[in-house]
């Protein structure tokens with residue numbers, strides 16, 4: 001089960017439960033059993049799932065589920081909190097400092113995507129002005145040095161390794177020394193992931209760590225390894241002091257549940273996720289927006305950042321103004337498709353839209369999604385200005401649809417599909433009506449310091465009503481605050497809840 005499906009199953013279970021007139025223990029249990037099944041199918045470790053179920057039962061007070069309260073919200077929040085607790089070990093990982101040499105050692109089994117991830121990590125930081133360097137201490141796999149060299153050359157990152165030296169410690173120490181002298185601030189050591197015997201792999205890792213004294217050991221794990229995740233992560237943690245985790249292959253058919261197990265086993269945070277084979281398919285991992293997206297709740301703050309990233313600067317004020325007026329026209333959709341096609345990767349942008357899940361624009365099917373957007377744009381090219389600037393769906397009569405279909409050479413069915421897509425987008429975006437849109441960079445500071453009064457002004461009225469008005473909001477904020485959450489996290493949670 002891929003993560004998007006897991007989110008879908010959980011949301012469905014909650015929806016089913018909240019449809020019941022009376023929520024008693026039996027109904028709640030059925031809902032939790034459904035969620036448990038979905039989590040197990042996603043390869044989350046059995047013990048974690050069982051603990052989670054017990055905790056939710058403890059948190060959710062049946063009396064609160066009585067008529068009049070928003071049951072869906074209460075359960076959804078309990079699940080949200082539990083998933084966040086599992087994914088957040090409570091202590092941040094070592095953060096390297098620009099301008100000061102840090103040694104970062106990568107460990108993980110062969111095929112986990114370790115070598116690729118080393119380069120992605122270096123490239124990510126290089127783009128942000130760091131001076132990274134790569135050291136290949138994998139002397140076991142014949143092609144390892146070539147692979148790293150190739151990746152590093154493409155990304156213009158200095159590298160060190162040897163075709164002849166067979167002692168990984170020696171290479172690691174020499175590489176680290178050389179790059180320290182060259183004032184590189186991020187020295188990344190790639191280690192071997194394969195050995196005839198597992199014991200010798202762990203011994204080698206220990207020796208390389210001993211010799212290079214890394215500031216941070218990053219454990220790289222393939223998200224699709226399933227139930228083995230917990231044991232594998234624990235075995236690494238027992239050999240070297242793993243301080244952070246990177247989960248790879250979160251795109252495609254990954255059963256991401258292993259990610260939760262890896263955090264539990266290493267008690268270390270996930271810092272990045274790999275979302276494709278390309279060097280820039282690499283995302284910073286943030287627990288709350290991730291869980292929010294997982295549960296199909298939308299990631300409002302991420303979405304705002306994305307707007308700032310995707311939409312050209314000169315178009316931003318105009319777009320945000322139109323959105324806040326609740327005026328989402330086909331022309332806006334056309335312009336956004338244009339921006340998205342220029343920018344890519346579209347899956348990421350769409351999965352951040354409140355109310356949309358990754359299922360709609362699945363990763364790994366980007367070519368198809370892009371082709372679809374282009375077809376929709378061809379259709380819109382055959383529309384009149386009146387049609388493009390109108391937000392009343394009734395305008396699109398049958399005769400207009402047939403004319404547009406003829407003009408664009410696309411079947412009428414597709415014109416209707418495009419209009420359906422527009423309606424869906426317009427519905428989601430209409431929630432931004434009346435919303436105060438902060439400028440770039442203001443979002444986090446603003447929401448971090450917001451009190452309930454200010455927050456109530458920013459939230460769409462409908463949502464505010466759902467959480468029980470000002471009183472409900474204050475209670476919720478207090479609860480979040482006691483768990484270390486901020487208003488920003490709540491914004492992430494609220495985006496698109498009332499689909």
Ligand SMILES: Nc1nc2c(ncn2[C@@H]2O[C@H](COP(=O)(O)OP(=O)(O)OP(=O)(O)O)[C@@H](O)[C@H]2O)c(=O)[nH]1
Nearest residue numbers: 110111112113114115116193248249274275276277
């Ligand atoms: N789809 C996808 N593929 C990935 C991702 N990360 C790595 N890969 C692919 O996974 C395969 C294995 O990656 P490597 O980097 O060679 O694996 P490794 O763990 O370094 O293997 P060893 O060097 O033998 O230890 C390659 O084909 C990568 O392109 C990811 O996030 N998504």
